[in-house]
Amino acid sequence: xxxxxxxxxxxxxxxxxxxxxxxxxxxxxxxxxxxxxxxxxxxxxxxxxxxxxxxxxxxxxxxxxxxxxxxxxxxxxxxxxxxxxxxxxxxxxxxxxxxxxxxxxxxxxxxxxxxxxxxxxxxxxxxxxxxxxxxxxxxxxxxxxxxxxxxxxxxxxxxxxxxxxxxxxxxxxxxxxxxxxxxxxxxxxxxxxxxxxxxxxxxxxxxxxxxxxxxxxxxxxxxxxxxxxxxxxxxxxxxxxxxxxxxxxxxxxxxxxxxxxxxxxxxxxxxxxxxxxxxxxxxxxxxxxxxxxxxxxxxxxxxxxxxxxxxxxxxxxxxxxxxxxxxxxxxxxxxxxxxxxxxxxxxxxxxxxxxxxxxxxxxxxxxxxxxxxxxxxxxxxxxxxxxxxxxxxxxxxxxxxxxxxxxxxxxxxxxxxxxxxxxxxxxxxxxxxxxxxxxxxxxxxxxxxxxxxxxxxxxxxxxxxx
Numbered sequence: 001x002x003x004x005x006x007x008x009x010x011x012x013x014x015x016x017x018x019x020x021x022x023x024x025x026x027x028x029x030x031x032x033x034x035x036x037x038x039x040x041x042x043x044x045x046x047x048x049x050x051x052x053x054x055x056x057x058x059x060x061x062x063x064x065x066x067x068x069x070x071x072x073x074x075x076x077x078x079x080x081x082x083x084x085x086x087x088x089x090x091x092x093x094x095x096x097x098x099x100x101x102x103x104x105x106x107x108x109x110x111x112x113x114x115x116x117x118x119x120x121x122x123x124x125x126x127x128x129x130x131x132x133x134x135x136x137x138x139x140x141x142x143x144x145x146x147x148x149x150x151x152x153x154x155x156x157x158x159x160x161x162x163x164x165x166x167x168x169x170x171x172x173x174x175x176x177x178x179x180x181x182x183x184x185x186x187x188x189x190x191x192x193x194x195x196x197x198x199x200x201x202x203x204x205x206x207x208x209x210x211x212x213x214x215x216x217x218x219x220x221x222x223x224x225x226x227x228x229x230x231x232x233x234x235x236x237x238x239x240x241x242x243x244x245x246x247x248x249x250x251x252x253x254x255x256x257x258x259x260x261x262x263x264x265x266x267x268x269x270x271x272x273x274x275x276x277x278x279x280x281x282x283x284x285x286x287x288x289x290x291x292x293x294x295x296x297x298x299x300x301x302x303x304x305x306x307x308x309x310x311x312x313x314x315x316x317x318x319x320x321x322x323x324x325x326x327x328x329x330x331x332x333x334x335x336x337x338x339x340x341x342x343x344x345x346x347x348x349x350x351x352x353x354x355x356x357x358x359x360x361x362x363x364x365x366x367x368x369x370x371x372x373x374x375x376x377x378x379x380x381x382x383x384x385x386x387x388x389x390x391x392x393x394x395x396x397x398x399x400x401x402x403x404x405x406x407x408x409x410x411x412x413x414x415x416x417x418x419x420x421x422x423x424x425x426x427x428x429x430x431x432x433x434x435x436x437x438x439x440x441x442x443x444x445x446x447x448x449x450x451x452x453x454x455x456x457x458x459x460x461x462x463x464x465x466x
Contacts, residue, residue, distance in 0.1 A: 002035070002104040003028040010330040014301055017185040017269050020327060021085070024107075029114040033062035035099065036106050043096040044108060049445025050076045050154070054093060054108055057115055070119025073112060078157035078200060079150060079179075079444065081192045084113025086183060087441040088321055136163035141458045144169060144228040145205075146213045146399070149177020150440045151431030152234035153200055154447035155454075159232075160203040162455045167228075168200075169211040174265060177236055178432075179440070181265040182257070184295050186302070187324075190264075214398035219406070223426060229458045230426045232450055233414060234443070235399060237432035241392040243287065247344025248389070252281065252351030256288070256296045256390035263299050280305050281385030285354050287341055288390030289313065292437075294324040296388045297333050307333045308382060312340040312359050312372045340372065342379065344387055353383045395433045403427075411436060420450030428454055 006022040007013070013020050024032065036058045044054045053072050060069035073080040089109035097105030141164045145156045148170040156168045174180050176193045201207055213219065213235075222228045240255030242248050259278065267274035282305060286297040289311035297307045309328070311318065314337050318325055329335065338359045345353040358378035361370035400408045407415040407423035413434055420428035430446030432438055 002107055003032055005107075005110055007327075010327075010332075013186065014298075014331040017302055019189055020186050023117060024110055024114045026118070029061055029111060029118075030064065032107050033058045033111060036062070037099055039098055043098060044093040044106075047093040047096040049092070049441050050448050052077050052093075052112075058106065058108070058111055061111055061115055066115055066118040069115035073115055074199075076448070077444070078154050079196045079440075080112050081116035082150070082179060082188060082196055083441055083444070084109055084111075084116050085188050085192070088439055090322070092441065136161060138165070139163040139459070141165065141229045142167070142227060143454060143458070144213075144222045144226075144231045145234060146219075146231065147171075147177060147234035147236055147431075147433070148175040148197070148207065149179065149234060149236050149431065149443065151236075151433075151443040151447035151450075152177065152232070153197065154444040155232045155234060155430070155451040156205045157200045157203055158448055158451035159454065160200075160205050162451070164229075164455070164458075165206075166204070167206045167208060169208050169213050171210070171212045171235075172265065173209055175207050175209065177234075178238075181261040182292065182295070184260070184264055184299050185269070186298070187295065212398070214402040219399060219403045219424070219427060230428065230454045232420070232447070232454060233399060233422075233427065233429040233433055234431045234447060235396060235433045236443075237393040237395045237413075237437045239394045239396050239412070240389065241394060242389055243341055243391065245341055245343050247346055247351070250344055250346055250351050250387075251349055252279065252386045253344060254386070254388045256286075256292045256388050257393060259296055259388050260292070260299065263303075269299070269303065278303070279386065281351075282306060283384045284308070284386045284388065285310055285382060285384040286388045286390055287311075288392075289318040289320060290390065290392075291320045291324055293388075293390035294320045294328050296390050298328055298331060300386070300388065301331055301333060305386070308336055308384070309333060310336045310339050310341060310354070310356060310382070312338065313369065314338055314361060317361075317369050336382065338372065340374065345381065351385050351387055353381050354387060355379060355381050393432075393437050395436075418449070419453035420446060421453060426457070 038055050042055050057069040057072040093108045094105040143159050143164045145152045145168045156166045159166045175197045179193045240257045262268040262278040266276040268276040268278035280303050284300040284305040284307045287310050301307045339356045342355040358375045359372040362373040365371040394412045414429040416429045416434045420430045428450040430450045431443035
């Protein structure tokens, strides 16, 4: 039987920012690992965007060799402790598990987390880990990676393993991208991200913080006077989308990006220890139904607010991971489903509430989901003093604006081929800046593929290509 993930009690965890999922015990991990069939043709690997040797690391857990399990993960995945916590394995590797046809699939994600947490290689042993990493002779090639989120970190790690001199440029004061500014402490502790970043730094990657490419230097300057042989753009999708309704400019309206950045990266949840205030009222409405909406709602709850999620479709259509929805419900967040905002109400320039209308599901739209249709005469009001908009993001236009020959789509995403090549020679792109907001692991997959293509184009056959 698949062991349940131990969790903090809902009534306790909603008052703190400590990690909700506590991780498998050694006994549970070995028990779960022993259920793996060790398939000769493991379909689960095909469901992993970075092609982790899943039977390999699980078999090593079953034998109690956690260091080897982590080494196996690191062969293709530079961020296993992150992926073990936030990747939607249930729709990827676990969805293809043969065992899942008759019983619950192997808990691949939970075992990945266990291996990462219990493996001997951690930040303090970075020098040991570096020795264990196969050394590739230096190529004397320089590659610039712009953005230190999942795609950038993955590409930088592989390019360094391929022998290139890699510089990673990050606009913020801390590396990690969405892993540090977007995902809350209770889902992904910042110390975990720091350890993963330190591993990548131990490979020889030079991480430059507070470096805004497009302002400090342009892509053309990186390729020209600064002497880089190739550039990988992994700047994510951090530009918030808004509803376009009356009242969005009122005091008390946040984009989810700003709200989460203040809390996570700038540690507003530790105010006044960290002097980063975040305005949150007694009653908060979060608009949206994805993982970002759940993160924003659960952060607001932990700051002491009563929180309502407003989403225009039904519970079945919520795009957030099921476990995140269940956690939010257990913590007492109210879900106002089949509800659409009409306007944000005002009192003296501040948010006073939201006028909404009830919806019903009609015929499927182009996404295959049933289209929500407003029910005439069903308008009603929800009291609130803070509204957080979490309906999606798009890429920041700074780099395309300063790189005239870089083609972008009408949505502002950079147009790139399957291997990440853009319209500009020696410039590659991957992750959310190409696809729009997606998963951590899909961005990592894009970073890995692009790194292989870069190694090939600048004159080296990569030993780590996918």
